[in-house]
Amino acid sequence: MAKGKSAAGRRVQGFKQLEFWTDPYLSTWMALTPYERLRRAWRMRSRIRNLQAVHDAKSLPKL
């Protein structure tokens, strides 16, 4: 078993007929553990040029 492989990732095999699971990017993502997904996603924040603007646009109400 590769490091970081999740139980859900192993179950993916049984659901190959559905598009969600056959998308190569998504199935790779799903094969990771939740721990690994969060670690990678959080690391991506540093690549966002203006994180504050992204957050404000999404999370703050327009008064």
Add this chain to the structure above:
Amino acid sequence: MRSLFRSFERFEVEYLLISGQAAILYGAATFSEDIDIWIRPTRENAARLMRALAACRARVYKLTPPVARRTLMAGHGFHFVIPARGTPAYLDIMGRPPRVGSFSSARRRAPMMRTPWGRIPVVSIPDLIALKRTRRLSDYEVISSLVQIRIAQEAPPSPALLRWALVNSFRVEDRIDFARRLGIRASVEAWRRRIFSEIARYQALDTVHWSRVIRDLRRLRRQRRLLLEGMPVSRLLRP
């Protein structure tokens, strides 16, 4: 971020991780720029939260009312910034998010997940789906992925689970698949029309919910009762 969640544990804050980071943990999203937390909306828990935030040197961010039982129950969002290595972390807190029941019920359904931030209670998939029925169209793609992930947890899925998936998925091809397994026949066009009208209805309900909250937020701002942006949370603690 580990220190923030350790601080929650140390001060015994009752909370759930919701929204984007929860969707990432389940695998239905790949990025979220902030951390959303649902806390038990009691005065005692709010006081514990503020102590935990102060211990992490959090500061008040924009448009944040005082964290009190009334503002928690009114559905407000409370925004804070946590100093972190590299970029600061934006923390959005709610005491009564829309479309979900009580905190206690959601907490009972929430699994504990092992994360880089420690073992964290994460909102369940059905509750996360209810939270994600917002005005943002991209949230419906996340919901449909969450449905697929929930379905994959049971092999083979029971008819009850398939019926649940049928009403919660917003992808035409997925609905057709769930309906076929349940012996229901409908045309692609019929499913498409139905999905469009359901999304439009959820968007309208979300708008109604937030316009009420925004009205209250405007009133608080007029009365100069919003917390001062940039203020350290430690200064809001009662001695």
